[in-house]
Amino acid sequence: MADIQQLKDIVTQVRRDIVRQVHAVNSGHPGGSLGCAEFIVTLYNEIMDHNPDFSMDGVNEDLFFLSNGHISPVYYSVLARAGYFPVEELNTFRKLNTRLQGHPTTHEGLPGIRIASGSLGQGMSVAIGAALAKKLNNDDKTVFSLHGDGELQEGQIWEAAMYASANHVDNLIATIDVNGQQIDGSTDAVLSLGDLKNKFEAFGWEVLTIEKGNDIEAVVNGVREAISLSRKRKPICILLHTEMGNGVDFMMGSHKWHGVAPNDEQLESALAQNPETLGDY
Numbered sequence: 001m002a003d004i005q006q007l008k009d010i011v012t013q014v015r016r017d018i019v020r021q022v023h024a025v026n027s028g029h030p031g032g033s034l035g036c037a038e039f040i041v042t043l044y045n046e047i048m049d050h051n052p053d054f055s056m057d058g059v060n061e062d063l064f065f066l067s068n069g070h071i072s073p074v075y076y077s078v079l080a081r082a083g084y085f086p087v088e089e090l091n092t093f094r095k096l097n098t099r100l101q102g103h104p105t106t107h108e109g110l111p112g113i114r115i116a117s118g119s120l121g122q123g124m125s126v127a128i129g130a131a132l133a134k135k136l137n138n139d140d141k142t143v144f145s146l147h148g149d150g151e152l153q154e155g156q157i158w159e160a161a162m163y164a165s166a167n168h169v170d171n172l173i174a175t176i177d178v179n180g181q182q183i184d185g186s187t188d189a190v191l192s193l194g195d196l197k198n199k200f201e202a203f204g205w206e207v208l209t210i211e212k213g214n215d216i217e218a219v220v221n222g223v224r225e226a227i228s229l230s231r232k233r234k235p236i237c238i239l240l241h242t243e244m245g246n247g248v249d250f251m252m253g254s255h256k257w258h259g260v261a262p263n264d265e266q267l268e269s270a271l272a273q274n275p276e277t278l279g280d281y
């Protein structure tokens, strides 16, 4: 088990990895990646029982499915830092024939990746299938998924949400990155999501909120609480409140860094705010 300072050090290095990957190829999605760094670092370094000696089936392991696949920079960094593949491979992000495609795919065989994602709305359905398979196999591990809040505008999410509660998929913890932003503006301006807690509860889910989704202790405690609420015949939803671009001051508080790379000067500023902790790739 990692202590809080160790987790913070990983988060800081992951932020560096995110902005360096995106800067190197002048493309990719830094905003949501930075906002979800604490959550994904917590899952892989504190919560999940998982094996970097990767097997696609993940039998007797906790599983994580990234549904909002465009935040691949944070996912690749966390997987590499957890030992799934060499950290130097982060150098190949978004290059031709790389295993680190802009949106994760299984085709390239990158350890840690179990689904292609990027087409939004699909990951919850996959996570439900995996959770049901675990039940059939008497595998008592947990399935986690992460979704953008803008992603909830996809209808498939709500079909999946209805299915999960009707079938008592209570070994699933689906987390929504509630940053209030999506590619074209605030979620309120594009298509308001309304009251998400009431919506998921109306669909038969147990819902808990993590107000400070960029506070590592709050995330650890919130996810642990979610696990304690599982196995009670209801799927679990975490509403994780984050800030897009968290940890890089000029990227925070706006949708404008959803899918824009920093220039050389901006990269230097971002790195200065996040000193090297584990060694750059």
Ligand SMILES: [Mg+2]
Pocket (backbone or CB within 6 Å): 148, 149, 150, 177, 178, 179, 180, 181, 182
């Ligand atoms: Mg969002």
